[in-house]
Amino acid sequence: MINNGRCAISENMKELSIYIHIPFCIRKCLYCDFLSFPTGGGHTDAMREYADCLCREIRCSAPFFNKYQVLSIFLGGGTPTLLPPGTIASLLAVLRESFHIAEDAEITVEMNPETAAPDKLREYITAGINRLSIGLQSTDDAELERIGRIHDYRTFLRAYELAREAGFRNINVDLMAALPGQDTASYRRTLERVAALAPEHISAYSLMLEEGTPLYEQRERFAFPGEDEDREMYALTKAFLQSRGYRRYEISNYAHPGYECRHNQVYWQRGNYVGFGLGASSMTDNVRWRVPATPEAYRRYVDSLPEPPASSQPPEPLELPEAPESAEASPSQGTFPLSDAGAAEALQPHVLTAEEQMEEYMFLGLRLMRGVDVPAFGRQFGRSVEQVYGGVIDTLCTQGLLERAQDRLRLTDRGIDISNYVMAQFLLA
Numbered sequence: 001m002i003n004n005g006r007c008a009i010s011e012n013m014k015e016l017s018i019y020i021h022i023p024f025c026i027r028k029c030l031y032c033d034f035l036s037f038p039t040g041g042g043h044t045d046a047m048r049e050y051a052d053c054l055c056r057e058i059r060c061s062a063p064f065f066n067k068y069q070v071l072s073i074f075l076g077g078g079t080p081t082l083l084p085p086g087t088i089a090s091l092l093a094v095l096r097e098s099f100h101i102a103e104d105a106e107i108t109v110e111m112n113p114e115t116a117a118p119d120k121l122r123e124y125i126t127a128g129i130n131r132l133s134i135g136l137q138s139t140d141d142a143e144l145e146r147i148g149r150i151h152d153y154r155t156f157l158r159a160y161e162l163a164r165e166a167g168f169r170n171i172n173v174d175l176m177a178a179l180p181g182q183d184t185a186s187y188r189r190t191l192e193r194v195a196a197l198a199p200e201h202i203s204a205y206s207l208m209l210e211e212g213t214p215l216y217e218q219r220e221r222f223a224f225p226g227e228d229e230d231r232e233m234y235a236l237t238k239a240f241l242q243s244r245g246y247r248r249y250e251i252s253n254y255a256h257p258g259y260e261c262r263h264n265q266v267y268w269q270r271g272n273y274v275g276f277g278l279g280a281s282s283m284t285d286n287v288r289w290r291v292p293a294t295p296e297a298y299r300r301y302v303d304s305l306p307e308p309p310a311s312s313q314p315p316e317p318l319e320l321p322e323a324p325e326s327a328e329a330s331p332s333q334g335t336f337p338l339s340d341a342g343a344a345e346a347l348q349p350h351v352l353t354a355e356e357q358m359e360e361y362m363f364l365g366l367r368l369m370r371g372v373d374v375p376a377f378g379r380q381f382g383r384s385v386e387q388v389y390g391g392v393i394d395t396l397c398t399q400g401l402l403e404r405a406q407d408r409l410r411l412t413d414r415g416i417d418i419s420n421y422v423m424a425q426f427l428l429a
């Protein structure tokens with residue numbers, strides 16, 4: 001047994017990842033359907049109040065996770081770096097007081113380049129944050145403007161420089177392909193400029209045009225890359241980044257060796273994670289639940305949590321508090337603060353059926369380039385992957401979409417191109 005601050009860590013603890021949702025942005029990007037509210041640069045008091053709520057939620061929930069050791073923490077949103085100075089350091093202090101956090105835990109904060117400042121970045125380093133994820137999307141200012149980003153390329157460059165100066169040695173840069181008005185040549189320029197900076201990690205997703213977003217409503221105004229060009233950009237991402245020393249380890253994620261995002265791999269491998277904050281999802285030991293997604297319902301939920309016991313040893317059994325009636329949370333556009341109209345309450349804890357677990361095991365695991373571990377499937381579910389999916393696997397292998405590699409099953413390049421189709425074949429219902 002080793003000691004981590006006030007919490008003792010034993011070797012047989014289960015592993016846990018923590019996600020903290022910060023639902024504030026200066027302004028909504030035109031394509032965004034994440035749960036975040038535009039603050040216009042104000043609402044500092046509301047952000048402080050939200051952080052207080054988060055601290056209570058963390059403190060009161062922690063005893064339920066006393067048997068877990070935290071290997072990664074991700075502060076996402078939204079724009080966590082918009083929080084007032086000192087807030088993120090306080091949140092991390094509360095997490096350290098409340099959870100068993102591994103000494104070498106990966107701790108990431110997402111940053112919009114517009115919010116970068118030397119003091120803030122130093123605060124994060126001092127607080128133990130060791131990974132920064134910067135949302136750039138494109139180095140072309142016209143493309144950034146068309147999708148409603150608040151920063152330009154120059155602002156990103158300054159933010160990146162400040163992050164390095166502050167001491168960040170593990171930086172991710174988020175990019176997007178298939179943007180309105182983008183072509184393969186401009187996308188290549190973005191890849192070249194970003195790779196020249198040599199961040200340790202690059203995420204490159206295609207823009208998803210989500211119904212209800214301003215960009216969707218205005219879609220007729222813009223020329224979007226066609227399907228062939230989108231595919232060309234996709235292929236370019238892999239070829240170009242690999243030529244610059246990045247290894248693709250997930251369909252849309254590339255890293256220098258050893259810098260693969262530990263936190264996201266937990267999701268793809270169906271590890272245990274708990275989410276704190278508005279609308280955050282959790283899954284531990286095949287039980288899934290979700291925190292309410294409107295401010296009023298969230299406050300009620302946090303108020304309903306039992307005070308943590310004075311001792312660091314909580315009583316058994318670990319049982320989550322009753323959640324209010326189920327209703328689908330709607331992380332859509334909104335002005336801040338949202339009222340409770342049509343309140344989205346917490347989802348009732350849902351115990352995943354064996355079928356649901358097997359489906360997830362396959363379609364999440366296949367996102368990883370190393371594929372799914374076939375013997376581990378058998379150990380976990382008591383049935384071999386061939387017994388459950390034999391016919392599907394044979395067909396997909398014959399079609400050249402899936403391949404067997406020793407003890408693993410993985411997507412081929414063609415399979416990655418139409419991964420949604422391949423994943424859908426693993427649904428059991």
Ligand code: SF4
Pocket residue numbers: 024025027028029032033034036077078079112135
């Ligand atoms: S895309 Fe990111 S930065 Fe833009 S509004 Fe949504 S959460 Fe905020």
